[in-house]
Amino acid sequence: MKALKQFNWRLTFILDALAIVMLVSGGTNLFFAVVLTEGALWMVRLLWLSPAMLSYILRRLAQMVPIVLAVLALGFALIQLAPGDMFSQMELDPAISRDQLEMFRRQFRLDQPWYAQFFQYIWNALQGDFGFSRTYRAPVFAIVGQRAWNTILLSLTSLVFAWVLSIPMGVFAATNQYNWKDQFVSIFAFFGLAIPNFFLAFLLLYLISSTGNWLPLGGMTSVGFRNMTATQQFFDVLRHMIVPVVVIGTSVMATLTRVMRGEMLKIMNEQYVTTARAKGQTENKVVYMHALRNAINPMITLLGFQLGNVMSGAALVEIVVAWPGLGSVLLEAVLSQDLYLVVGSLVYGVVLLVIGNLLADIALALVDPRVRIS
Amino acid sequence: MDNVLEVKDLATYFFMHDYIIRAVDGVDFTLGRGETLGIVGESGCGKSITSMSMMRLVPDPPGRIISGEISLKGRDILKISDDEMRKVRGNEISMIFQEPMTSLNPVFTIGFQISEVLRLHRDIGKQDAITEAARLLRMVGMSDPEERVNEYPFQLSGGLRQRAMIAIAMACEPTVMIADEPTTALDVTIQAQILRLMRQLKETKDTSIAFITHDLAVIASFTDRVMVMYAGVAVETSTVHEIFKNPLHPYTQGLLGSVPVLGDRKVNADGSRKLLNAIPGSLPDARRFPRGCRFAPRCPKAMKKCWEAEPATVEVAPGHQVRCFLHHDEVRVISKRDLGAAGKRVLKNQQKNSGKKKSSADGSKTDTPTARN
Structure with missing residues (x-):
């Protein structure tokens, strides 16, 4: 057990050194892999020090879910309180027809109430789709x-x-x-x-x-x-x-x-x-x-x-x-x-x-x- | 009994902005091998500063030991360098404090804190020091010492923490151990256990103990000799038997008289409620002691002479010293004290202030620090 603990410490030091090497040589993916491994090792060490901590950490991570949901709901609701939307400027453009604007709005779900946007967003986010930015024209x-x-x-x-x-x-x-x-x-x-x-x-x-x-x-x-x-x-x-x-x-x-x-x-x-x-x-x-x-x-x-x-x-x-x-x-x-x-x-x-x-x-x-x- | 510790004319002053606190002002005592000296007195009389001075741990600034000699086995520890003093602390003189709850560092294990003192003063490896710490914990009566070394102070009760403190203090088998009210914060049963442990250790290791307390019952049961302190000076020193049977100084008499006695009549002959005999008044301001005897303002037997001159400490019977004109006529001769740069600074600030408010300078003028000494 003791030898194992020592090995854990040594491994962390080696990984620390490795992480710095990765960062300097620009291997971003490898760097993240090293950091993640190190994180896991810290978790193991924490478990040795105090088993109660792990359940505490898991609980805290679970608590994150309602907080994130609340912030999301607030975000959707607040944006709707502001006058206009992201296509308001286009209304002045004679080259864009009303129908086209309607279509854009439907595409971005701006015609729906904020809670509908909210639930749709969560459903999409769970599938890895966090929406599309109009200004940057990128996900x-x-x-x-x-x-x-x-x-x-x-x-x-x-x-x-x-x-x-x-x-x-x-x-x-x-x-x-x-x-x-x-x-x-x-x-x-x-x-x-x-x-x-x-x-x-x-x-x-x-x-x-x-x-x-x-x-x-x-x-x-x-x-x-x-x-x-x-x-x-x-x-x-x-x-x-x-x-x-x-x-x-x-x-x-x-x-x-x-x-x-x-x-x-x-x-x-x-x-x-x-x-x-x-x-x-x-x-x-x-x-x-x-x-x-x-x-x-x-x-x-x-x-x-x-x-x-x-x-x-x-x-x-x-x-x-x-x-x-x-x-x-x-x-x-x-x-x-x-x-x-x-x-x-x-x-x-x-x-x-x-x-x-x-x-x-x-x-x-x-x-x-x-x-x-x- | 050969003396392992001799303290002569110890004076520790605190140099504040424009006044000086004379916390300890000329204390003499000796401590024989294996002897326990009780130091008693009310709060603020300089007991703790005396003990901190013996460790040379008075915070400087503002405090400074301005005179005296503390010879430990013939070596004056006030004259040695800071590095040498560090080798004395925890090794030849160690200390136990009043509050076991706060005197151990909360973030280190008990084993580490005991082994720390061993590794400082003994040539011993990390692992051996922990083993030795466990042995010490067993010595102070802790069960499962091998487990306890890995525990933190907050996992122990007050009594166990004080045992751990004693283990730290005894780790290097010091010549002198200073115990600054080690049992005051503990409840009575634990107090008795701790005292028994200390007596046992003292007898097996032949350690001398300076035991500071204001609990006369503890003094009576635990110490060999007693020094009674008042306003920074020792007013009476004698064997514990003499002090309780034949107290000479009015302050000692008052101190002993203020202890309630079980079974004593609670009602006087005329039917009135009997009150505890308290000494009237309180300690004089250490910034400005009275001109004569420091106890005179509260003394029931004060004479004209007491207000004019300060009595010297005189041995009136073998081993019984007292500082009172009731028992001799000798006037204290105060040695000239060099207050150094700090004293000059205080004097300057004092003059600056008295220049500002001339009207209130009447009383303070007679008692500038240099005028007195």
Whole structure:
């Protein structure tokens, strides 16, 4: 049993390495396969740690169904409340006859009440058909799928960026409470909180363009992306990501740093921190092992909410830096009342939010035995 | 009995923005091998700060040990480096705290937390340390220690957690163990078990214990000698027998008098309800102690002299020291204390403030920190 557990750990590390190799060399399908295998291994590990967690996860996934249905119904109902529909503009076009418009509307089921659209949509969705976007003239699934991947890539990288910086910054501020180092970090954090994301994006773009365009100013790929080797492609996307990641990351980091600082200050006053010192433990280990392990819990809870927040917050930045993400698609879809595209994007957002929360719960269970065992 | 620990003129001050809290202000005591010294006093009298000072764990800033000598087996641990002090903590001096509910880290297993102290001070591998932790848990009377090492603190009751804390404290077989009200948060039956365990360990390992409490019943049953503290100083030190039979200091007398006695008449001769003998008033403000004896404002036997000078600690009978003019005439000679940069900063802020509000500066003027010492 023990050897098996060790093997599980080792396998995960190997798969981690493999996933990075896949990502760099551009084998997208293989990358996903590796990630999925790793997910399964984590599930197995979780089962060892706590059998109760698995039923909890399954329950949470089941709870997702009514939530998604409710959001769908709301989506269909709200769109009908707005005056006109996606074909209203065509009514002015003398080249299109009334009969033709009627036919279009029937095709997109716009002549039916919202609940009929809703049930038909679910029936079709179960068969893998998520509707057709009129503005993009493509199936919704294809549009959202590619765009969603771009947005996830951007959001996750921003979150990682924010976490990696905010934890040491928060700890640093807390261990230097009220002196100039703490003040400096706090000012930095408040700056990040106060400045609007899109404005910071403009500011950075202005700075880059006025100092000699040393970073791409927009988009996700350079001209000639298709002719690059996989490694070149990887670094090309990375270079394009820097500005949006810094912009989105800064605001997330600001919140996280403040939370981390406050949490750390609270924990450092706990009795068990004194116990650790009384054992003769070094100050570094007292802070980074005994205190940090406890201070991290609220951060993980926050992570669940933030995943959703960052995705929607990314929309504005995506538009500013012309990142081909979901933000611009959703905006266009709503403006042109592209019914199925709106609904598709909504579903995607909700699913991500629920999964994000679920992942945060699982992470919390892994970190905190009180959650895992009771 | 040779002394393993000698504390001389220990003073720990807290340097706040514009005032100084003299939490511990010149405490002397000794601790013999295998001896248990009880430290009693009401809340806020400096008991816990004394124990934290012995571990050099007073949070700095604002606290600082500004004078004194704590010699552990002849070595002054106030003079050694931080790294050397880390080797002393948990190894030669260990500590148990009041709240077993919060003194163990909730996210690590009991086994890990015990093995941590072993691995810090002993050359021992991870697996051996866990085995040793299980042995220690058996020693403190826990059943199924091999299972318990894998459990987390929240899975244990208060009494078991305190046993785990004792296992941590005893892991390296320290010379001195400081127990800061280890039984206060426990119910009475568990309290008795824990005390029995501590006595048993003390006798087998020959550990000296500094036992801090405000529970006189525990003092009477558990300790060899007692030090009574009041407002940052020790007012009386003697054997437990002497303290209870022949208390000399009015504060000790008041403390003992305030314990209810079972079977005592609850009604006075004239029919009125008999009240518990409480010491009137409360501890003086540690920012501004009275000029003379610190107990004088509450003392039923205060004389004119008590208001003018502070008594010294004098041994009036073999092993019985008392700090009171009723028993001797010696005036305390306070050694000059260097308050350092922090003291200067406080003084500056004080002057700045008194400049702002001149009208209220009458009383505080006489008691600036440097004026007194």
